[in-house]
Amino acid sequence: MSNEAVPLNYVPILVFLVVAVGFGLVTLLAGRVLRPSRPYKAKLKAYESGSPLFSDARLQFPIRYYIIAMLFVIFDVEIVFMFPWAVEFRKLGLLGLLEMGFFIGILLVGFWYAWKKGALEWD
Amino acid sequence: MVEVGVKIVLSLTQIAVVMGVVLLTVMFLTLAERKVLGWMQDRMGPMEVGPYGILQPVADGLKLFFKEDIVPAGANKFLFSMAPLLALVPALIGFAVIPFGPDLTVEVFGVQFKPFVISDINVGILYILAFTSIGAYGIILGGWASNSKYSLLGGLRSAAQVISYELNVGLAIVGVLLLAGSLSLVKITEAQTGWFWNWFIFAPPFPQIFAFVVYFISAVAETNRLPFDLPEAESELVAGFFTEYSGMRFAFFFLAEYANMILVSCIAAALFLGGWNAPAPFLQFHGSLAHLLWLSATIWFAVKVYFFLFLFFWLRATLPRLRYDQLMRFGWKVMLPIALGNILITAIAAYLFPRG
Numbered sequence: 001m002s003n004e005a006v007p008l009n010y011v012p013i014l015v016f017l018v019v020a021v022g023f024g025l026v027t028l029l030a031g032r033v034l035r036p037s038r039p040y041k042a043k044l045k046a047y048e049s050g051s052p053l054f055s056d057a058r059l060q061f062p063i064r065y066y067i068i069a070m071l072f073v074i075f076d077v078e079i080v081f082m083f084p085w086a087v088e089f090r091k092l093g094l095l096g097l098l099e100m101g102f103f104i105g106i107l108l109v110g111f112w113y114a115w116k117k118g119a120l121e122w123d
Numbered sequence: 124m125v126e127v128g129v130k131i132v133l134s135l136t137q138i139a140v141v142m143g144v145v146l147l148t149v150m151f152l153t154l155a156e157r158k159v160l161g162w163m164q165d166r167m168g169p170m171e172v173g174p175y176g177i178l179q180p181v182a183d184g185l186k187l188f189f190k191e192d193i194v195p196a197g198a199n200k201f202l203f204s205m206a207p208l209l210a211l212v213p214a215l216i217g218f219a220v221i222p223f224g225p226d227l228t229v230e231v232f233g234v235q236f237k238p239f240v241i242s243d244i245n246v247g248i249l250y251i252l253a254f255t256s257i258g259a260y261g262i263i264l265g266g267w268a269s270n271s272k273y274s275l276l277g278g279l280r281s282a283a284q285v286i287s288y289e290l291n292v293g294l295a296i297v298g299v300l301l302l303a304g305s306l307s308l309v310k311i312t313e314a315q316t317g318w319f320w321n322w323f324i325f326a327p328p329f330p331q332i333f334a335f336v337v338y339f340i341s342a343v344a345e346t347n348r349l350p351f352d353l354p355e356a357e358s359e360l361v362a363g364f365f366t367e368y369s370g371m372r373f374a375f376f377f378l379a380e381y382a383n384m385i386l387v388s389c390i391a392a393a394l395f396l397g398g399w400n401a402p403a404p405f406l407q408f409h410g411s412l413a414h415l416l417w418l419s420a421t422i423w424f425a426v427k428v429y430f431f432l433f434l435f436f437w438l439r440a441t442l443p444r445l446r447y448d449q450l451m452r453f454g455w456k457v458m459l460p461i462a463l464g465n466i467l468i469t470a471i472a473a474y475l476f477p478r479g
Contacts, residue, residue: 011127012134012242013219013250019138020215024208024375027188031371036191044196046271047366056197058270065283068451072286075459079293082466083249086300089473097474104463111459120455122448 067119078107129234137241141218149381150180156436163440190370195269198367202268207368207375210261213254214382220247221389222309224399224421239399239417240309247308248296251390252289255345258379259285262347262354265376266364277363280447281347281354287454288344288351294462295338298331298469299323299394302478308390312398319402324395328476333465335395337458339431342387344454346380348435350442353450388431392424399424 046053085092085100092099114120154169154177161168169176194203224239237243244250259282266278302323303311315321323331344351355363365376392398399420401407407423408415445453 008130009242009244011130012138013216013244015131015134016138016216016219016241017212019135019142020212021208023142023215024211028204028208028371031188031192035189035370038191039193041196043193046195046197046269046274047361048272049361056270058267058275059272061275061279065279068283068287071455072290075290076286076293079290079297082294082297083300083306086297086466087304087306089301089470090304090477094474097470100470101467104467108463115456120452122451 064122071114071119074110075107078103125232126234129232130236133231133234133236134241137238138219141223141241142215145215145218145382145385146378148385149378150184152381152384152432153183153377154180155432156439159433159436160440163437184374187370187374192370192372193367195271195367197270199268199270202264203367204372206261206265206268207372207379208261209264210258210379211375211382213258213261214379214386217251217254217383217386218389220244220250220308221386222312222393222398223424224417226309226313227417239421243307243309246306248300248306248311248390248394251386252293252296255383255386256285256289258383259289261376261379262364265368266354269364269367271367273361273366274364277354277356277360277366281364284347284351284353284450284454285345287451288341288458291337291341291454291458291462292345294459294466295334295341296394298329298334298462298465301466301469301473302326302329302331308393308398312393312400315397316400317404319397322395322397322400326478328478329469329472331395331465331469333461334469335391337462337465338395339391339434341454341458342391343435343438344450346383346387346435348380348384349439350444351450352444353447356444358444384432384435385428388428388435389424391431392427396427398427 081103082100085096089096157179158168158176169179172178172182194200219241220243222240222243226240226243227238229236229238262281262285263278266274266276266281269275299311300306303314305311305314311323315323315326319325320327324335325332343349347354353363354360355365357363360366365373368376401419401423407419
């Protein structure tokens with residue numbers, strides 16, 4: 001068997017995935033047989049420090065979370081470019097170094113802009 | 124076809140051992156954490172179940188197993204039931220690419236087999252990053268599906284916190300990749316053999332000590348551990364995203380958190396502290412005892428991982444919880460610039476003084 005057949009290396013991971021999901025499902029199903037189930041209305045109410053619920057919990061939430069998500073996407077894409085660059089760094093030589101410096105420089109300008117705009121403040 | 128069968132059987136054995144060790148370590152950690160916290164606060168910790176309380180995790184596990192599983196009336200039933208699995212499974216399968224010992228190859232029934240790593244894929248570190256990101260979905264969906272205000276707030280906080288600190292984890296790792304030139308954890312560990320100054324935390328041309336500090340702090344934040352446990356801050360959010368969970372599903376979130384702690388400790392050990400390498404070559408079995416290398420190597424790996432796990436408890440006993448604005452400011456305005464600067468300096472240093 002040639003050990004360079006790359007997909008074969010992923011077979012154990014697939015097996016692990018099946019085993020881990022199986023472990024979870026079997027534990028939950030075994031528990032269902034063994035544990036009691038005596039629901040009544042008050043027990044099934046969402047916890048709110050004992051007071052009656054006054055609204056559905058799916059409220060609108062602040063726009064802050066949206067801005068953080070946007071920034072995350074931008075920087076995460078940047079990191080995606082950095083991984084292959086870092087691995088092949090030695091082969092790329094001076095050109096690779098300068099290009100990445102340029103790339104990070106552009107992103108730093110954007111980061112500085114977001115910082116000055118107050119996108120990173122959390123009030 | 125026989126070869127594939129043998130390979131799968133061997134993999135199953137490995138997976139069973141790794142999962143067993145991880146789950147046992149989680150059991151042990153729940154007790155160790157309470158004991159360590161107890162001692163640090165000048166009390167005894169659990170003492171009732173078994174001698175010195177050592178059977179406490181068994182009692183806790185059995186209790187959780189037999190507890191009623193309450194699904195709140197307003198919850199989204201499917202997502203509510205699936206979220207704990209979504210949190211637990213990625214935390215477990217991340218261990219598939221961790222090298223627990225030396226990169227030996229033995230032949231079993233004509234099949235090449237590496238006993239100390241389940242799968243040596245060439246994108247190991249990317250694989251772990253990808254799956255730990257999926258784990259965050261479990262927390263967010265669990266918080267949202269509960270239809271409880273505390274859970275929703277906990278889930279949202281967790282989402283913002285995890286994505287903010289995930290960036291820093293990624294950027295910190297790039298520094299190591301520059302020096303190692305590979306994404307495979309096996310190869311990264313092998314690049315650090317020899318004396319402890321070859322470990323990437325100390326290694327020339329530019330020690331990754333900044334990356335290490337950024338990585339570890341971000342790892343604590345990503346596993347929602349104190350002082351970054353805002354998603355479950357008990358003094359403000361009751362229990363955060365798992366307020367509405369009970370019984371085994373609650374236990375799954377708990378298992379996931381501890382399994383993630385072990386996973387990030389393994390990665391920290393492999394990337395920065397030389398993995399299974401000893402601080403000095405003569406501290407491994409060598410010469411006439413070279414066939415026992417795997418034994419001392421796995422022990423060194425375990426020692427490093429347990430050191431990190433102890434650090435988690437130590438932080439919890441020492442530091443108060445951050446405020447949310449402090450948490451976000453620290454992640455974006457302190458850690459991110461440090462991590463980016465580390466990449467630039469490491470790249471320049473690695474260009475000027477290439478490693479061997």
